[in-house]
Amino acid sequence: MFQVSQVNKIQVVSFDGKRATADIAHEFRDFLFELIDNQKVKYVLLDLTGVVFIDSFFLGAIVSGLKKIRAFGGDMKIYNLSKSVLPVFKLMHLNEVFEIFNQKEEAIGAFTIPND
Helix, strand or coil: CCEEEEEEEEEEEEEECEEECHHHHCCCCCCCHHHHHHCCCCEEEEEEECCEEEHHHHHHHHHHHHHHHHHHCCCEEEECCCCHHHHHHHHHHHHCCCCEECHHHHHHHHCCCCCC
């Protein structure tokens, strides 16, 4: 259901469903927490390609992931919101919390990753 690919130090998390709802919100949050806690991931790019509906439970899971990753000095960005999902982010003012991009390359370039 959730896939991860890597570009440099950024984990690109994608979702293969059209509806991001309460049915899978807890599973998604646990998936993100696993990446952050156990795999020590600090940079996540959330790819919402194909998602046409998102509810408040799933938004809560995304925000929980953001809070956790920022607590470890990381960041999460989002790209490719559909025309039906972007207004939900704006209504909830999440466009002020997340950096949202149309293009994957643009989003990847926006991460500030220190050289270790």
